[in-house]
Amino acid sequence: MPARTSWIPYALIAPSVVFLGALFLVPLVQTIWLSFSAGEGLSLDNYQRMAGDLNFSLAVKNTFLLTLVVVPLQVVLALGMATMVTKLDKGRDLVLWVLTIPLGISDLAAGLAWLALLQNTGYLNSALYALGLIQGPTGWLSQETPVALFIAIMLAELWRATAIVLVILIAGLQLIPKEFSEAAEIFGAKPWTRFTRITLPLLKPSLQSALILRTVLAFEVFAVVYALGGRNFPVLVGEAYVWQNDNQNYGVAASYAVLIMVISLAATAVYLRALRTRPEQLP
Amino acid sequence: MADIVIDRVVKEFGSFRALQEISLTVNDGEFVALLGPSGCGKTTLLRIIAGLEAQTSGRVVIGGRDVSDLAPRKRGLAMVFQNYAVFPHMTVFENVAFGLRMQKAPQAEVKRRVERAASLLHIESYLDRYPAKLSGGQRQRVAVARALAVEPAVLLMDEPLSNLDALLRLEMRTELKAVLREAGTTTIYVTHDQTEAMGLADRIAVMYGGKIDQIGSPLDIYATPATRFVGSFIGSPPMNFIKVRCSQGTARIGDAALPCPSAGTEMELGLRGEDAILSPSGSGIPFDVRVVEPMGSHLLLTGSIDGQLARIVAPPTAKVNAGQRVSLDVDPTRVTWIDSTTGRVVARD
Numbered sequence: 132m133p134a135r136t137s138w139i140p141y142a143l144i145a146p147s148v149v150f151l152g153a154l155f156l157v158p159l160v161q162t163i164w165l166s167f168s169a170g171e172g173l174s175l176d177n178y179q180r181m182a183g184d185l186n187f188s189l190a191v192k193n194t195f196l197l198t199l200v201v202v203p204l205q206v207v208l209a210l211g212m213a214t215m216v217t218k219l220d221k222g223r224d225l226v227l228w229v230l231t232i233p234l235g236i237s238d239l240a241a242g243l244a245w246l247a248l249l250q251n252t253g254y255l256n257s258a259l260y261a262l263g264l265i266q267g268p269t270g271w272l273s274q275e276t277p278v279a280l281f282i283a284i285m286l287a288e289l290w291r292a293t294a295i296v297l298v299i300l301i302a303g304l305q306l307i308p309k310e311f312s313e314a315a316e317i318f319g320a321k322p323w324t325r326f327t328r329i330t331l332p333l334l335k336p337s338l339q340s341a342l343i344l345r346t347v348l349a350f351e352v353f354a355v356v357y358a359l360g361g362r363n364f365p366v367l368v369g370e371a372y373v374w375q376n377d378n379q380n381y382g383v384a385a386s387y388a389v390l391i392m393v394i395s396l397a398a399t400a401v402y403l404r405a406l407r408t409r410p411e412q413l414p
Numbered sequence: 415m416a417d418i419v420i421d422r423v424v425k426e427f428g429s430f431r432a433l434q435e436i437s438l439t440v441n442d443g444e445f446v447a448l449l450g451p452s453g454c455g456k457t458t459l460l461r462i463i464a465g466l467e468a469q470t471s472g473r474v475v476i477g478g479r480d481v482s483d484l485a486p487r488k489r490g491l492a493m494v495f496q497n498y499a500v501f502p503h504m505t506v507f508e509n510v511a512f513g514l515r516m517q518k519a520p521q522a523e524v525k526r527r528v529e530r531a532a533s534l535l536h537i538e539s540y541l542d543r544y545p546a547k548l549s550g551g552q553r554q555r556v557a558v559a560r561a562l563a564v565e566p567a568v569l570l571m572d573e574p575l576s577n578l579d580a581l582l583r584l585e586m587r588t589e590l591k592a593v594l595r596e597a598g599t600t601t602i603y604v605t606h607d608q609t610e611a612m613g614l615a616d617r618i619a620v621m622y623g624g625k626i627d628q629i630g631s632p633l634d635i636y637a638t639p640a641t642r643f644v645g646s647f648i649g650s651p652p653m654n655f656i657k658v659r660c661s662q663g664t665a666r667i668g669d670a671a672l673p674c675p676s677a678g679t680e681m682e683l684g685l686r687g688e689d690a691i692l693s694p695s696g697s698g699i700p701f702d703v704r705v706v707e708p709m710g711s712h713l714l715l716t717g718s719i720d721g722q723l724a725r726i727v728a729p730p731t732a733k734v735n736a737g738q739r740v741s742l743d744v745d746p747t748r749v750t751w752i753d754s755t756t757g758r759v760v761a762r763d
């Protein structure tokens with residue numbers, strides 16, 4: 132029997148292998164190839180041009196700063212929200228539905244929505260003006276107000292992408308039988324102790340998934356930044372876009388793409404290691 | 415002092431009434447077994463005492479203090495969960511130590527008490543393993559050890575030995591009883607195993623359909639059941655119930671006449687299999703034997719009395735064959751009379 136059926140698994144995964152190969156692996160290899168080819172033969176020219184660019188170090192700094200601020204905040208917010216949602220008896224689906232609405236909005240649309248709020252003649256300024264807090268249209272999103280611009284992008288990112296963390300964590304929380312927390316409570320654990328000693332460790336696999344997903348996406352942040360700040364706040368993907376479209380230099384754009392991929396892979400590796408759950412500790 | 419008073423506790427899940435006005439007092443240091451069939455509300459009652467579930471009405475008083483609205487951790491008790499709830503991400507040692515850690519006990523004390531509880535339950539060789547690597551019975555013992563390690567004043571156990579093999583269960587039972595008696599722990603012990611309840615408990619509360627049908631010492635419950643259910647649930651073989659008509663204080667079965675209470679006419683005669691004696695004279699209640707099972711210490715006879723199924727216990731040497739009609743002598747003071755319509759036992763006149 133096994134001999135006869137052994138080709139079936141391969142046949143079943145063949146379509147996805149072909150699909151991945153055509154749409155992912157080939158472009159990936161091409162991009163890597165492109166990033167190393169300038170003029171004739173292989174060279175690091177593209178990488179040198181990338182690193183030598185005025186905006187490069189700023190883009191690296193901004194991307195990391197945004198990721199390091201946004202992702203932890205999102206996890207903390209999502210943990211709080213998930214804990215509250217799972218405690219709800221009634222209307223839980225409705226609350227969850229409302230909280231996840233931002234997931235259904237494309238990141239560019241989200242960026243534009245926040246632009247409408249925060250631009251010179253936006254709703255925020257109208258409200259502040261009506262309250263007499265500002266004298267007239269005030270810019271928040273220009274190069275002269277980097278802190279305000281950063282906060283605006285951070286808020287938009289929090290609003291837009293916390294829900295994905297929330298959804299993953301709620302799914303994870305629902306997998307933890309409530310007896311564990313109950314037993315801890317019987318044996319004297321206060322709510323915070325139960326959260327740190329029982330819920331968080333048991334939620335580790337979900338936290339790991341959420342962190343990998345969110346961090347990788349955070350390193351790829353672009354549309355929201357572009358809508359709110361244009362090139363006032365350079366980020367890595369934004370620079371790749373500029374080199375590709377404005378400068379028509381595909382080689383340097385490819386170098387950026389490879390750099391982003393390497394950063395993402397490294398972050399994933401760190402999470403896989405730091406948050407691994409030993410098999411014997413699984414419920 | 416840690417007595418438990420459960421005062422008219424009602425629990426409703428939506429429109430379903432899981433507990434109907436349960437009242438029960440457990441004295442300080444007493445061991446009470448909650449015995450009943452699956453789904454009768456044992457776990458629900460235990461969870462209400464622990465504070466994990468809020469009662470719909472009624473009060474729970476522990477050691478003179480009304481704990482009805484207190485969080486579980488403020489009630490000063492320990493519990494063994496029916497499904498163990500052993501923490502998967504902690505070693506067996508840390509599991510057993512959990513309550514002591516929460517009390518911030520010094521390390522030496524934690525070690526001493528964990529080792530004591532572990533050796534009592536024969537899990538000392540697994541202390542640094544994780545629960546996922548243990549068998550169901552081993553995990554269950556970890557759950558019991560975790561509860562014993564805190565040396566609680568009140569201990570709630572939900573079928574704590576259900577997953578052990580017969581031999582180990584017997585041994586654990588004896589050890590649990592000795593330890594809890596020595597420590598003076600007030601214990602409520604849920605089980606649906608009647609021998610366990612009879613062997614362990616000072617008193618047994620028999621639950622059925624969200625009510626306590628009867629509470630009393632094991633002997634009381636066995637000898638004088640309060641309802642048809644208690645009679646059928648306790649004892650092996652279960653009590654026999656023979657429908658009879660009562661008129662003018664006598665019930666006739668075949669040639670035999672038994673004095674019966676004058677309270678009703680449609681009655682059931684509750685007869686324990688070992689309370690009937692094979693009559694040498696041939697006068698008595700006729701019993702048609704269908705199956706004879708030699709059990710070593712006794713013969714188990716299955717057959718019918720007046721066309722109704724009955725099981726009778728006879729001495730191992732009795733000469734009885736399948737298909738034979740024998741007659742039974744019954745001591746009228748040892749039979750139980752039950753009102754057919756209410757299922758409750760009727761007092762003899």
Ligand SMILES: Nc1ncnc2c1ncn2[C@@H]1O[C@H](COP(=O)(O)OP(=O)(O)OP(=O)(O)O)[C@@H](O)[C@H]1O
Nearest residue numbers: 427430432451452453454455456457458459496606
């Ligand atoms: N959370 C709940 N929601 C609705 N009904 C429930 C809930 N918990 C228990 N019940 C119902 O209450 C009744 C009693 O349940 P309980 O778990 O107390 O039974 P039990 O006596 O412990 O049974 P077992 O011996 O099988 O453990 C059952 O009919 C059950 O379906």
Ligand SMILES: [Mg+2]
Nearest residue numbers: 456457458496
């Ligand atoms: Mg139960």
